[in-house]
Amino acid sequence: MNLNVVTLPSLQPSRQAVTPTAKKPAMSTRESKKKQTRQALMNAALELVGRGDNFASISLREVAKNAGVVPTSFYRHFETMEDLGLSLVDELGMMLRRLMRSARQAGQSLNDQIKASVEVYVQHVLDNRNLFLFMVQCRSGGTPALRDAIRNELRYFVNELVIDISRADFLPHVSHEDLEMIVSLIINTVAETTLDILDLPTASRSQRARIETITIKQVRLIFLGALAWRSRKP
Amino acid sequence: MNLNVVTLPSLQPSRQAVTPTAKKPAMSTRESKKKQTRQALMNAALELVGRGDNFASISLREVAKNAGVVPTSFYRHFETMEDLGLSLVDELGMMLRRLMRSARQAGQSLNDQIKASVEVYVQHVLDNRNLFLFMVQCRSGGTPALRDAIRNELRYFVNELVIDISRADFLPHVSHEDLEMIVSLIINTVAETTLDILDLPTASRSQRARIETITIKQVRLIFLGALAWRSRKP
DNA sequence: CCCTCTTGTGTACAATTGTTCACTGAATAT
DNA sequence: ATATTCAGTGAACAATTGTACACAAGAGGG
Numbered sequence: 001m002n003l004n005v006v007t008l009p010s011l012q013p014s015r016q017a018v019t020p021t022a023k024k025p026a027m028s029t030r031e032s033k034k035k036q037t038r039q040a041l042m043n044a045a046l047e048l049v050g051r052g053d054n055f056a057s058i059s060l061r062e063v064a065k066n067a068g069v070v071p072t073s074f075y076r077h078f079e080t081m082e083d084l085g086l087s088l089v090d091e092l093g094m095m096l097r098r099l100m101r102s103a104r105q106a107g108q109s110l111n112d113q114i115k116a117s118v119e120v121y122v123q124h125v126l127d128n129r130n131l132f133l134f135m136v137q138c139r140s141g142g143t144p145a146l147r148d149a150i151r152n153e154l155r156y157f158v159n160e161l162v163i164d165i166s167r168a169d170f171l172p173h174v175s176h177e178d179l180e181m182i183v184s185l186i187i188n189t190v191a192e193t194t195l196d197i198l199d200l201p202t203a204s205r206s207q208r209a210r211i212e213t214i215t216i217k218q219v220r221l222i223f224l225g226a227l228a229w230r231s232r233k234p
Numbered sequence: 235m236n237l238n239v240v241t242l243p244s245l246q247p248s249r250q251a252v253t254p255t256a257k258k259p260a261m262s263t264r265e266s267k268k269k270q271t272r273q274a275l276m277n278a279a280l281e282l283v284g285r286g287d288n289f290a291s292i293s294l295r296e297v298a299k300n301a302g303v304v305p306t307s308f309y310r311h312f313e314t315m316e317d318l319g320l321s322l323v324d325e326l327g328m329m330l331r332r333l334m335r336s337a338r339q340a341g342q343s344l345n346d347q348i349k350a351s352v353e354v355y356v357q358h359v360l361d362n363r364n365l366f367l368f369m370v371q372c373r374s375g376g377t378p379a380l381r382d383a384i385r386n387e388l389r390y391f392v393n394e395l396v397i398d399i400s401r402a403d404f405l406p407h408v409s410h411e412d413l414e415m416i417v418s419l420i421i422n423t424v425a426e427t428t429l430d431i432l433d434l435p436t437a438s439r440s441q442r443a444r445i446e447t448i449t450i451k452q453v454r455l456i457f458l459g460a461l462a463w464r465s466r467k468p
Numbered sequence: 469c470c471c472t473c474t475t476g477t478g479t480a481c482a483a484t485t486g487t488t489c490a491c492t493g494a495a496t497a498t
Numbered sequence: 499a500t501a502t503t504c505a506g507t508g509a510a511c512a513a514t515t516g517t518a519c520a521c522a523a524g525a526g527g528g
Contacts (some may be wrong), residue, residue: 147429
Protein backbone atom coordinates (compact mmCIF):
# COMPACT_ATOMS: atom_id res chain seq x y z
CA MET A 1 0.00 0.00 0.00
CA ASN A 2 2.86 2.33 -0.76
CA LEU A 3 1.37 5.39 -2.39
CA ASN A 4 4.50 7.50 -2.56
CA VAL A 5 5.85 8.00 -6.04
CA VAL A 6 9.42 7.29 -5.09
CA THR A 7 8.64 3.78 -3.96
CA LEU A 8 11.27 1.24 -4.75
CA PRO A 9 10.61 -1.74 -2.58
CA SER A 10 10.18 -4.76 -4.82
CA LEU A 11 8.78 -3.62 -8.14
CA GLN A 12 7.97 -7.28 -8.66
CA PRO A 13 6.48 -8.15 -5.30
CA SER A 14 6.30 -11.87 -6.10
CA ARG A 15 9.97 -12.68 -6.51
CA GLN A 16 11.41 -12.32 -3.12
CA ALA A 17 15.08 -13.09 -3.34
CA VAL A 18 15.96 -13.49 -6.99
CA THR A 19 19.40 -11.99 -7.70
CA PRO A 20 20.46 -12.48 -4.09
CA THR A 21 24.10 -11.53 -4.43
CA ALA A 22 23.56 -9.73 -7.73
CA LYS A 23 23.24 -5.98 -7.23
CA LYS A 24 23.21 -4.57 -3.78
CA PRO A 25 25.69 -1.70 -4.05
CA ALA A 26 23.54 0.85 -5.90
CA MET A 27 20.06 0.52 -4.50
CA SER A 28 18.06 -0.35 -1.43
CA THR A 29 20.64 0.09 1.32
CA ARG A 30 18.34 0.35 4.30
CA GLU A 31 19.23 3.89 5.18
CA SER A 32 18.44 5.26 1.74
CA LYS A 33 15.04 3.61 1.94
CA LYS A 34 14.57 5.27 5.27
CA LYS A 35 15.40 8.64 3.81
CA GLN A 36 12.80 8.03 1.17
CA THR A 37 9.90 7.41 3.49
CA ARG A 38 11.10 10.26 5.64
CA GLN A 39 10.91 12.52 2.62
CA ALA A 40 7.55 10.99 1.73
CA LEU A 41 6.25 12.02 5.13
CA MET A 42 7.52 15.56 4.70
CA ASN A 43 6.03 15.78 1.22
CA ALA A 44 2.74 14.44 2.50
CA ALA A 45 2.62 17.17 5.12
CA LEU A 46 3.42 19.80 2.52
CA GLU A 47 0.74 18.50 0.23
CA LEU A 48 -1.83 18.73 2.99
CA VAL A 49 -0.76 22.31 3.62
CA GLY A 50 -1.11 22.99 -0.08
CA ARG A 51 -4.59 21.50 0.03
CA GLY A 52 -5.66 24.25 2.39
CA ASP A 53 -5.13 22.77 5.82
CA ASN A 54 -3.21 24.70 8.41
CA PHE A 55 -0.04 22.94 9.46
CA ALA A 56 -1.01 23.38 13.10
CA SER A 57 -4.18 21.37 12.58
CA ILE A 58 -2.70 18.53 10.53
CA SER A 59 -2.73 15.21 12.30
CA LEU A 60 0.08 12.75 12.47
CA ARG A 61 -2.24 10.06 11.14
CA GLU A 62 -3.29 12.06 8.13
CA VAL A 63 0.33 12.65 7.23
CA ALA A 64 1.14 8.97 7.59
CA LYS A 65 -1.84 7.93 5.50
CA ASN A 66 -0.95 10.43 2.81
CA ALA A 67 2.60 9.12 2.74
CA GLY A 68 1.36 5.56 2.29
CA VAL A 69 2.61 4.47 5.66
CA VAL A 70 1.02 3.19 8.84
CA PRO A 71 0.64 5.77 11.65
CA THR A 72 3.01 4.09 14.06
CA SER A 73 5.71 4.19 11.43
CA PHE A 74 5.77 7.96 11.74
CA TYR A 75 7.68 7.65 15.00
CA ARG A 76 10.59 5.95 13.27
CA HIS A 77 11.35 9.29 11.62
CA PHE A 78 9.99 12.09 13.76
CA GLU A 79 9.18 12.40 17.43
CA THR A 80 6.28 14.73 16.81
CA MET A 81 4.67 16.88 14.15
CA GLU A 82 6.65 19.85 15.35
CA ASP A 83 9.79 17.84 14.74
CA LEU A 84 8.71 17.22 11.18
CA GLY A 85 8.00 20.92 10.88
CA LEU A 86 11.55 21.75 11.93
CA SER A 87 12.83 19.46 9.19
CA LEU A 88 10.63 21.29 6.75
CA VAL A 89 12.25 24.51 7.89
CA ASP A 90 15.61 22.98 6.99
CA GLU A 91 14.30 22.23 3.54
CA LEU A 92 12.99 25.76 3.38
CA GLY A 93 16.42 27.07 4.30
CA MET A 94 18.08 25.18 1.49
CA MET A 95 15.51 26.50 -0.93
CA LEU A 96 16.06 30.06 0.22
CA ARG A 97 19.79 29.66 -0.36
CA ARG A 98 19.16 28.51 -3.90
CA LEU A 99 16.88 31.51 -4.32
CA MET A 100 19.61 33.79 -3.05
CA ARG A 101 22.07 32.32 -5.53
CA SER A 102 19.66 32.86 -8.43
CA ALA A 103 18.99 36.42 -7.39
CA ARG A 104 22.65 37.28 -7.21
CA GLN A 105 23.29 36.55 -10.86
CA ALA A 106 20.87 39.19 -12.08
CA GLY A 107 21.43 42.60 -13.68
CA GLN A 108 24.10 45.25 -13.49
CA SER A 109 22.46 48.53 -12.62
CA LEU A 110 20.71 48.80 -9.30
CA ASN A 111 17.33 49.13 -10.95
CA ASP A 112 17.88 46.08 -13.11
CA GLN A 113 19.01 44.13 -10.10
CA ILE A 114 15.92 45.05 -8.11
CA LYS A 115 13.61 44.15 -10.96
CA ALA A 116 15.31 40.84 -11.62
CA SER A 117 15.45 39.90 -7.95
CA VAL A 118 11.78 40.52 -7.36
CA GLU A 119 10.89 38.50 -10.43
CA VAL A 120 13.11 35.68 -9.31
CA TYR A 121 11.45 35.72 -5.90
CA VAL A 122 7.96 35.60 -7.33
CA GLN A 123 8.94 32.75 -9.59
CA HIS A 124 10.39 30.82 -6.69
CA VAL A 125 7.23 31.29 -4.67
CA LEU A 126 5.15 29.92 -7.51
CA ASP A 127 7.54 27.04 -8.04
CA ASN A 128 7.57 26.08 -4.37
CA ARG A 129 4.02 26.94 -3.46
CA ASN A 130 3.54 24.50 -0.61
CA LEU A 131 6.84 25.24 1.06
CA PHE A 132 6.13 28.97 1.06
CA LEU A 133 2.62 28.33 2.32
CA PHE A 134 4.14 26.40 5.16
CA MET A 135 6.54 29.26 5.79
CA VAL A 136 3.96 32.03 6.05
CA GLN A 137 1.68 29.85 8.12
CA CYS A 138 4.26 28.85 10.67
CA ARG A 139 6.01 32.19 10.81
CA SER A 140 3.03 33.62 12.62
CA GLY A 141 1.05 30.59 13.70
CA GLY A 142 3.55 27.91 14.55
CA THR A 143 4.86 26.76 17.88
CA PRO A 144 7.54 28.99 19.39
CA ALA A 145 10.30 26.64 18.22
CA LEU A 146 8.98 26.68 14.67
CA ARG A 147 8.57 30.43 14.61
CA ASP A 148 12.08 30.84 15.87
CA ALA A 149 13.53 28.48 13.29
CA ILE A 150 11.86 30.37 10.47
CA ARG A 151 12.89 33.69 11.89
CA ASN A 152 16.47 32.47 11.81
CA GLU A 153 16.23 31.53 8.16
CA LEU A 154 14.95 34.97 7.26
CA ARG A 155 17.67 36.51 9.38
CA TYR A 156 20.27 34.66 7.36
CA PHE A 157 18.72 36.21 4.30
CA VAL A 158 19.05 39.68 5.76
CA ASN A 159 22.66 39.12 6.74
CA GLU A 160 23.61 37.95 3.28
CA LEU A 161 21.98 40.92 1.63
CA VAL A 162 23.72 43.27 4.02
CA ILE A 163 27.03 41.80 2.97
CA ASP A 164 26.14 42.09 -0.70
CA ILE A 165 25.18 45.74 -0.44
CA SER A 166 28.20 46.52 1.67
CA ARG A 167 30.50 44.94 -0.93
CA ALA A 168 28.76 46.63 -3.85
CA ASP A 169 29.18 49.95 -2.06
CA PHE A 170 25.70 51.04 -3.03
CA LEU A 171 25.11 52.90 0.20
CA PRO A 172 28.55 53.86 1.51
CA HIS A 173 27.21 56.64 3.72
CA VAL A 174 24.97 54.58 6.00
CA SER A 175 26.16 52.91 9.17
CA HIS A 176 26.11 49.15 9.49
CA GLU A 177 23.26 49.36 11.98
CA ASP A 178 21.15 51.49 9.68
CA LEU A 179 22.00 49.26 6.76
CA GLU A 180 20.53 46.34 8.66
CA MET A 181 17.43 48.39 9.34
CA ILE A 182 17.10 49.16 5.64
CA VAL A 183 17.71 45.61 4.48
CA SER A 184 15.17 44.29 6.95
CA LEU A 185 12.71 46.71 5.47
CA ILE A 186 13.44 45.40 1.98
CA ILE A 187 13.20 41.76 2.96
CA ASN A 188 9.98 42.32 4.87
CA THR A 189 8.52 44.13 1.91
CA VAL A 190 9.31 41.32 -0.46
CA ALA A 191 8.27 38.66 2.02
CA GLU A 192 4.98 40.45 2.55
CA THR A 193 4.03 39.87 -1.07
CA THR A 194 4.27 36.12 -0.56
CA LEU A 195 0.72 35.91 0.71
CA ASP A 196 -0.63 37.87 -2.23
CA ILE A 197 1.25 35.69 -4.67
CA LEU A 198 -0.02 32.51 -3.08
CA ASP A 199 -3.59 33.77 -3.18
CA LEU A 200 -3.32 34.47 -6.88
CA PRO A 201 -5.85 32.52 -8.97
CA THR A 202 -3.21 30.08 -10.16
CA ALA A 203 -1.04 31.93 -12.58
CA SER A 204 -3.04 34.95 -13.60
CA ARG A 205 -0.39 36.67 -15.68
CA SER A 206 -1.77 40.19 -15.35
CA GLN A 207 -2.28 39.95 -11.58
CA ARG A 208 1.20 38.56 -11.17
CA ALA A 209 2.65 41.41 -13.20
CA ARG A 210 0.72 43.90 -11.08
CA ILE A 211 2.17 42.53 -7.87
CA GLU A 212 5.66 42.52 -9.33
CA THR A 213 5.34 46.10 -10.53
CA ILE A 214 4.17 47.36 -7.16
CA THR A 215 6.84 45.48 -5.27
CA ILE A 216 9.58 46.71 -7.58
CA LYS A 217 8.36 50.25 -7.08
CA GLN A 218 8.37 49.81 -3.34
CA VAL A 219 11.93 48.49 -3.22
CA ARG A 220 13.12 51.26 -5.50
CA LEU A 221 11.45 53.79 -3.26
CA ILE A 222 13.22 52.30 -0.28
CA PHE A 223 16.54 52.69 -2.06
CA LEU A 224 15.63 56.26 -2.91
CA GLY A 225 15.07 56.87 0.77
CA ALA A 226 18.28 55.07 1.64
CA LEU A 227 20.27 57.27 -0.71
CA ALA A 228 18.91 60.36 1.03
CA TRP A 229 19.30 58.83 4.46
CA ARG A 230 21.48 60.84 6.79
CA SER A 231 23.21 62.50 3.88
CA ARG A 232 22.14 65.75 5.43
CA LYS A 233 22.35 64.71 9.10
CA PRO A 234 25.44 62.61 9.74
CA MET B 235 -21.04 25.87 36.15
CA ASN B 236 -20.86 29.35 34.69
CA LEU B 237 -17.22 30.35 34.71
CA ASN B 238 -17.50 33.55 32.74
CA VAL B 239 -17.01 36.67 34.76
CA VAL B 240 -19.96 38.49 33.31
CA THR B 241 -22.40 35.92 34.57
CA LEU B 242 -25.63 37.33 35.89
CA PRO B 243 -28.11 34.50 35.96
CA SER B 244 -29.43 34.23 39.50
CA LEU B 245 -26.77 35.45 41.86
CA GLN B 246 -28.84 33.75 44.54
CA PRO B 247 -29.57 30.45 42.89
CA SER B 248 -32.03 29.38 45.63
CA ARG B 249 -34.69 32.03 45.26
CA GLN B 250 -36.22 31.39 41.96
CA ALA B 251 -38.97 33.92 41.48
CA VAL B 252 -38.76 36.40 44.32
CA THR B 253 -39.43 39.92 43.05
CA PRO B 254 -41.44 38.59 40.15
CA THR B 255 -42.80 41.83 38.84
CA ALA B 256 -40.17 43.89 40.61
CA LYS B 257 -37.34 44.91 38.26
CA LYS B 258 -37.24 43.59 34.78
CA PRO B 259 -36.55 46.73 32.73
CA ALA B 260 -32.83 47.19 33.43
CA MET B 261 -31.35 43.71 33.54
CA SER B 262 -31.59 40.25 32.13
CA THR B 263 -33.69 40.82 28.98
CA ARG B 264 -33.04 37.54 27.26
CA GLU B 265 -31.23 38.99 24.29
CA SER B 266 -28.69 40.84 26.39
CA LYS B 267 -27.95 37.62 28.18
CA LYS B 268 -27.46 36.00 24.82
CA LYS B 269 -25.01 38.68 23.80
CA GLN B 270 -23.11 38.02 26.99
CA THR B 271 -22.54 34.34 26.42
CA ARG B 272 -21.80 35.08 22.80
CA GLN B 273 -19.10 37.44 23.94
CA ALA B 274 -17.95 34.88 26.49
CA LEU B 275 -17.45 32.38 23.67
CA MET B 276 -15.44 34.87 21.65
CA ASN B 277 -13.34 35.78 24.66
CA ALA B 278 -12.75 32.12 25.40
CA ALA B 279 -11.45 31.59 21.89
CA LEU B 280 -9.18 34.60 22.19
CA GLU B 281 -7.86 33.38 25.50
CA LEU B 282 -7.00 30.02 24.00
CA VAL B 283 -5.17 31.80 21.21
CA GLY B 284 -3.33 33.84 23.80
CA ARG B 285 -2.41 30.64 25.59
CA GLY B 286 -0.43 29.54 22.55
CA ASP B 287 -2.90 27.49 20.55
CA ASN B 288 -3.38 28.20 16.90
CA PHE B 289 -6.90 29.34 16.11
CA ALA B 290 -7.10 26.76 13.34
CA SER B 291 -6.56 23.96 15.80
CA ILE B 292 -8.90 25.14 18.53
CA SER B 293 -11.90 22.90 19.02
CA LEU B 294 -15.46 24.00 19.43
CA ARG B 295 -15.69 22.01 22.64
CA GLU B 296 -12.66 23.62 24.17
CA VAL B 297 -14.09 27.05 23.47
CA ALA B 298 -17.42 26.08 24.99
CA LYS B 299 -15.79 24.63 28.08
CA ASN B 300 -13.63 27.71 28.50
CA ALA B 301 -16.71 29.91 28.25
CA GLY B 302 -18.47 27.92 30.95
CA VAL B 303 -21.06 26.58 28.59
CA VAL B 304 -22.04 23.16 27.31
CA PRO B 305 -20.76 22.30 23.79
CA THR B 306 -24.18 22.14 22.18
CA SER B 307 -24.88 25.65 23.35
CA PHE B 308 -22.22 26.88 20.97
CA TYR B 309 -24.57 26.37 18.04
CA ARG B 310 -27.05 28.87 19.47
CA HIS B 311 -24.50 31.57 18.64
CA PHE B 312 -22.26 30.40 15.82
CA GLU B 313 -22.65 27.87 13.06
CA THR B 314 -19.00 26.92 13.10
CA MET B 315 -15.63 28.00 14.44
CA GLU B 316 -14.96 29.91 11.25
CA ASP B 317 -18.16 31.84 11.90
CA LEU B 318 -16.89 32.78 15.34
CA GLY B 319 -13.62 33.78 13.71
CA LEU B 320 -15.43 36.15 11.38
CA SER B 321 -17.09 37.78 14.37
CA LEU B 322 -13.67 38.16 15.92
CA VAL B 323 -12.58 39.93 12.77
CA ASP B 324 -15.44 42.37 13.29
CA GLU B 325 -14.20 43.02 16.78
CA LEU B 326 -10.72 43.46 15.35
CA GLY B 327 -12.06 45.97 12.87
CA MET B 328 -13.63 48.07 15.59
CA MET B 329 -10.41 47.99 17.52
CA LEU B 330 -8.41 49.08 14.48
CA ARG B 331 -10.76 52.03 14.02
CA ARG B 332 -10.19 53.08 17.60
CA LEU B 333 -6.46 52.75 16.97
CA MET B 334 -6.77 54.92 13.88
CA ARG B 335 -8.59 57.57 15.88
CA SER B 336 -5.90 57.58 18.55
CA ALA B 337 -3.14 57.84 15.99
CA ARG B 338 -4.73 60.79 14.25
CA GLN B 339 -4.59 63.01 17.31
CA ALA B 340 -0.83 62.88 17.52
CA GLY B 341 1.89 65.41 16.68
CA GLN B 342 2.17 68.30 14.27
CA SER B 343 5.35 67.83 12.26
CA LEU B 344 5.59 64.78 10.06
CA ASN B 345 8.37 63.33 12.19
CA ASP B 346 6.41 63.79 15.38
CA GLN B 347 3.38 62.23 13.80
CA ILE B 348 5.33 59.17 12.67
CA LYS B 349 6.89 58.71 16.07
CA ALA B 350 3.61 59.10 17.90
CA SER B 351 1.73 56.82 15.53
CA VAL B 352 4.22 54.00 15.84
CA GLU B 353 4.17 54.28 19.61
CA VAL B 354 0.39 54.25 19.64
CA TYR B 355 0.40 51.16 17.47
CA VAL B 356 2.82 49.30 19.69
CA GLN B 357 0.79 50.24 22.74
CA HIS B 358 -2.38 48.96 21.12
CA VAL B 359 -0.75 45.67 20.24
CA LEU B 360 0.34 45.22 23.83
CA ASP B 361 -3.10 46.21 25.13
CA ASN B 362 -4.92 43.82 22.80
CA ARG B 363 -2.44 41.00 22.68
CA ASN B 364 -4.83 38.16 21.98
CA LEU B 365 -6.74 39.96 19.27
CA PHE B 366 -3.54 40.82 17.42
CA LEU B 367 -2.31 37.27 17.85
CA PHE B 368 -5.51 36.11 16.27
CA MET B 369 -5.00 38.59 13.46
CA VAL B 370 -1.48 37.60 12.50
CA GLN B 371 -2.36 33.91 12.79
CA CYS B 372 -5.41 34.07 10.59
CA ARG B 373 -4.04 36.52 8.11
CA SER B 374 -1.74 33.85 6.79
CA GLY B 375 -3.14 30.65 8.23
CA GLY B 376 -6.86 31.03 8.33
CA THR B 377 -9.50 29.73 5.99
CA PRO B 378 -9.92 31.72 2.77
CA ALA B 379 -12.95 33.55 4.16
CA LEU B 380 -11.06 34.55 7.28
CA ARG B 381 -8.01 35.67 5.36
CA ASP B 382 -10.18 37.75 3.10
CA ALA B 383 -12.03 39.37 5.98
CA ILE B 384 -8.78 40.39 7.62
CA ARG B 385 -7.33 41.61 4.37
CA ASN B 386 -10.35 43.86 4.04
CA GLU B 387 -9.82 45.34 7.46
CA LEU B 388 -6.22 46.18 6.63
CA ARG B 389 -7.33 47.61 3.31
CA TYR B 390 -9.65 49.97 5.14
CA PHE B 391 -6.65 51.09 7.12
CA VAL B 392 -4.70 51.81 3.96
CA ASN B 393 -7.56 53.76 2.41
CA GLU B 394 -7.96 55.94 5.47
CA LEU B 395 -4.29 56.73 5.60
CA VAL B 396 -4.27 57.59 1.91
CA ILE B 397 -7.04 60.09 2.54
CA ASP B 398 -5.18 61.57 5.50
CA ILE B 399 -1.99 62.06 3.57
CA SER B 400 -3.84 63.45 0.58
CA ARG B 401 -5.59 66.00 2.78
CA ALA B 402 -2.44 66.95 4.62
CA ASP B 403 -0.73 67.51 1.28
CA PHE B 404 2.45 65.86 2.49
CA LEU B 405 3.19 64.33 -0.90
CA PRO B 406 1.46 66.52 -3.47
CA HIS B 407 3.66 65.34 -6.33
CA VAL B 408 2.76 61.63 -6.29
CA SER B 409 -0.16 60.13 -8.17
CA HIS B 410 -3.02 58.53 -6.32
CA GLU B 411 -1.89 55.12 -7.51
CA ASP B 412 1.64 55.62 -6.28
CA LEU B 413 0.35 57.02 -3.03
CA GLU B 414 -1.51 53.80 -2.45
CA MET B 415 1.67 51.88 -3.17
CA ILE B 416 3.55 53.96 -0.63
CA VAL B 417 0.90 53.74 2.05
CA SER B 418 0.69 49.97 1.63
CA LEU B 419 4.42 49.87 2.18
CA ILE B 420 4.05 51.86 5.38
CA ILE B 421 1.19 49.79 6.71
CA ASN B 422 2.96 46.55 5.89
CA THR B 423 6.07 47.77 7.61
CA VAL B 424 4.21 48.62 10.78
CA ALA B 425 2.10 45.47 10.66
CA GLU B 426 5.24 43.43 10.24
CA THR B 427 6.46 44.50 13.66
CA THR B 428 3.37 43.00 15.26
CA LEU B 429 4.96 39.59 15.46
CA ASP B 430 8.11 40.95 17.04
CA ILE B 431 6.10 42.88 19.59
CA LEU B 432 4.00 39.87 20.51
CA ASP B 433 7.10 37.73 20.96
CA LEU B 434 8.57 40.25 23.35
CA PRO B 435 9.27 38.80 26.82
CA THR B 436 6.22 40.52 28.30
CA ALA B 437 7.06 44.17 28.54
CA SER B 438 10.80 44.36 28.23
CA ARG B 439 11.10 48.11 28.10
CA SER B 440 14.44 48.21 26.29
CA GLN B 441 13.42 45.66 23.66
CA ARG B 442 10.21 47.50 23.05
CA ALA B 443 12.07 50.77 22.61
CA ARG B 444 14.43 49.08 20.17
CA ILE B 445 11.59 47.89 17.99
CA GLU B 446 9.94 51.28 18.10
CA THR B 447 13.15 53.05 17.14
CA ILE B 448 13.78 50.79 14.18
CA THR B 449 10.21 51.02 12.94
CA ILE B 450 10.18 54.79 13.24
CA LYS B 451 13.40 54.93 11.26
CA GLN B 452 11.94 52.70 8.59
CA VAL B 453 8.80 54.77 8.16
CA ARG B 454 10.84 57.95 8.04
CA LEU B 455 13.04 56.44 5.40
CA ILE B 456 9.98 55.54 3.37
CA PHE B 457 8.82 59.13 3.55
CA LEU B 458 12.27 60.25 2.49
CA GLY B 459 11.96 58.03 -0.52
CA ALA B 460 8.42 59.25 -1.16
CA LEU B 461 9.59 62.86 -1.16
CA ALA B 462 12.18 62.05 -3.82
CA TRP B 463 9.79 59.86 -5.76
CA ARG B 464 9.33 60.94 -9.34
CA SER B 465 10.49 64.43 -8.55
CA ARG B 466 13.00 63.89 -11.31
CA LYS B 467 10.95 61.68 -13.59
CA PRO B 468 7.34 62.86 -13.77
C1' DC C 469 25.27 -19.19 7.48
C1' DC C 470 23.00 -17.36 11.50
C1' DC C 471 22.18 -13.60 14.60
C1' DT C 472 20.98 -9.04 15.42
C1' DC C 473 19.22 -4.54 14.30
C1' DT C 474 15.79 -1.77 12.41
C1' DT C 475 11.96 -0.27 9.41
C1' DG C 476 7.29 -0.98 8.86
C1' DT C 477 2.77 -3.55 10.25
C1' DG C 478 -1.47 -4.54 12.95
C1' DT C 479 -4.15 -4.33 16.92
C1' DA C 480 -5.70 -1.99 20.70
C1' DC C 481 -7.16 1.75 23.83
C1' DA C 482 -8.53 5.85 26.05
C1' DA C 483 -9.37 10.65 24.89
C1' DT C 484 -11.34 14.09 22.19
C1' DT C 485 -13.69 15.59 18.31
C1' DG C 486 -18.30 17.61 15.77
C1' DT C 487 -23.09 16.92 15.70
C1' DT C 488 -27.91 14.90 16.79
C1' DC C 489 -31.79 14.86 19.71
C1' DA C 490 -35.16 15.38 23.29
C1' DC C 491 -35.46 18.07 27.38
C1' DT C 492 -36.02 22.09 30.80
C1' DG C 493 -37.05 26.39 32.65
C1' DA C 494 -37.32 31.09 32.52
C1' DA C 495 -38.13 35.32 29.78
C1' DT C 496 -41.51 37.09 26.57
C1' DA C 497 -45.84 37.71 24.26
C1' DT C 498 -50.78 37.15 24.42
C1' DA D 499 -52.76 33.95 33.82
C1' DT D 500 -51.54 31.23 30.03
C1' DA D 501 -49.12 29.95 26.05
C1' DT D 502 -45.02 30.35 23.35
C1' DT D 503 -40.30 31.05 22.32
C1' DC D 504 -35.62 29.91 22.94
C1' DA D 505 -30.90 29.89 25.41
C1' DG D 506 -28.84 26.34 27.76
C1' DT D 507 -28.63 21.19 29.34
C1' DG D 508 -27.27 16.30 29.16
C1' DA D 509 -26.88 11.98 27.09
C1' DA D 510 -25.53 9.66 23.07
C1' DC D 511 -23.22 8.79 18.48
C1' DA D 512 -19.59 7.62 15.15
C1' DA D 513 -15.21 9.32 13.79
C1' DT D 514 -10.65 10.63 14.57
C1' DT D 515 -6.95 11.54 17.42
C1' DG D 516 -1.99 10.28 19.71
C1' DT D 517 0.38 6.55 21.58
C1' DA D 518 1.74 1.72 23.30
C1' DC D 519 2.84 -2.90 22.30
C1' DA D 520 4.01 -7.18 20.17
C1' DC D 521 5.23 -8.80 15.91
C1' DA D 522 7.12 -9.55 10.90
C1' DA D 523 10.66 -9.43 7.52
C1' DG D 524 14.43 -8.02 5.34
C1' DA D 525 19.17 -5.84 5.48
C1' DG D 526 23.87 -5.95 7.48
C1' DG D 527 27.65 -7.67 10.19
C1' DG D 528 29.90 -11.71 12.27
